[in-house]
Amino acid sequence: MPGGLLGIESLDRVEIETILDRAKNFQPRQSQNQRDVLRGRMIVNLFFEASTRTRTSFEIAAKRLGADAISITASGSSVDKGESLVDTLNTLGAMHPDAIVMRHSASGAPHFLARHLPTPIINAGDGTHEHPTQALLDARTILDRRPTLEGLRVAIIGDIAHSRVARSNMYLLSKFGADIVLCGPASLLPVELQQIASGVTLTHDIKEALRDADVIMMLRVQLERQHESAFSSGEYFRFYGLGLEHMSLASPHAIVMHPGPINRGREISSEVADSQRSVILNQVENGIAVRMAVLERVLSN
Numbered sequence: 001m002p003g004g005l006l007g008i009e010s011l012d013r014v015e016i017e018t019i020l021d022r023a024k025n026f027q028p029r030q031s032q033n034q035r036d037v038l039r040g041r042m043i044v045n046l047f048f049e050a051s052t053r054t055r056t057s058f059e060i061a062a063k064r065l066g067a068d069a070i071s072i073t074a075s076g077s078s079v080d081k082g083e084s085l086v087d088t089l090n091t092l093g094a095m096h097p098d099a100i101v102m103r104h105s106a107s108g109a110p111h112f113l114a115r116h117l118p119t120p121i122i123n124a125g126d127g128t129h130e131h132p133t134q135a136l137l138d139a140r141t142i143l144d145r146r147p148t149l150e151g152l153r154v155a156i157i158g159d160i161a162h163s164r165v166a167r168s169n170m171y172l173l174s175k176f177g178a179d180i181v182l183c184g185p186a187s188l189l190p191v192e193l194q195q196i197a198s199g200v201t202l203t204h205d206i207k208e209a210l211r212d213a214d215v216i217m218m219l220r221v222q223l224e225r226q227h228e229s230a231f232s233s234g235e236y237f238r239f240y241g242l243g244l245e246h247m248s249l250a251s252p253h254a255i256v257m258h259p260g261p262i263n264r265g266r267e268i269s270s271e272v273a274d275s276q277r278s279v280i281l282n283q284v285e286n287g288i289a290v291r292m293a294v295l296e297r298v299l300s301n
């Protein structure tokens with residue numbers, strides 16, 4: 001991946017497996033491995049949208065590999081003074097970073113950056129399009145508990161329409177033969193999504209989605225990408241929130257995932273989020289390991 005990582009759609013299985021295998025070496029119990037492979041390299045984290053997990057874990061990942069990591073957020077940068085995206089990018093390019101990690105509210109913004117600069121670009125989430133490292137860390141988290149993704153029934157429930165996490169997971173899971181059930185209210189579940197990957201079915205019934213599910217991925221309602229919400233918090237939870245009472249519908253060993261940030265009482269109850277079934281904090285932990293593997297691979301030559 002010398003040109004960076006813009007999405008899962010364009011990666012093949014071998015590339016994905018290579019990253020996931022390498023990430024295992026960077027998990028905490030293996031943490032003595034390959035600490036300084038990026039010493040002397042500079043990684044710029046350029047975040048035009050809010051982030052806790054992705055920005056922090058990219059920064060930790062870079063530092064664990066010995067690189068210098070600099071984080072820039074739109075708020076507090078010269079973007080606040082009216083600097084355009086192109087001028088911001090040219091300014092950063094003139095500092096010759098070895099890679100730029102970018103999050104932006106516009107779908108395709110990292111692709112634009114990749115065309116504009118010779119620097120490798122890593123997409124940390126672009127609009128409603130893709131969030132590739134999230135799908136990779138989700139796959140790592142599932143494979144820590146299951147021998148294969150093939151044949152798994154994965155229910156992705158919530159605001160699918162605005163979810164780059166759902167799209168990247170759909171691309172990845174379908175490449176490995178998982179069965180994917182997308183579930184949400186009609187206004188948040190566009191039917192055309194069924195076409196973007198194989199093995200995808202749609203339902204508006206959460207009980208149907210959960211039936212025999214091996215993996216339950218809950219998604220936040222992305223109010224920041226909607227002009228107005230059609231639902232009150234209570235109404236949404238009544239029809240699409242995950243409570244403990246739902247868990248008997250799923251496989252006995254089902255795990256509950258959520259990319260975060262979670263909204264307790266809106267899409268997931270605290271009882272489920274804090275239960276033994278929840279692997280939400282394991283996802284966060286794997287975020288560092290996977291991003292170490294991605295940074296190492298992107299910068300390896």
Ligand code: CP
Pocket residue numbers: 050051052053054055125134259260261
């Ligand atoms: N999952 C995720 O992207 O979280 P952040 O928005 O906190 O980075």
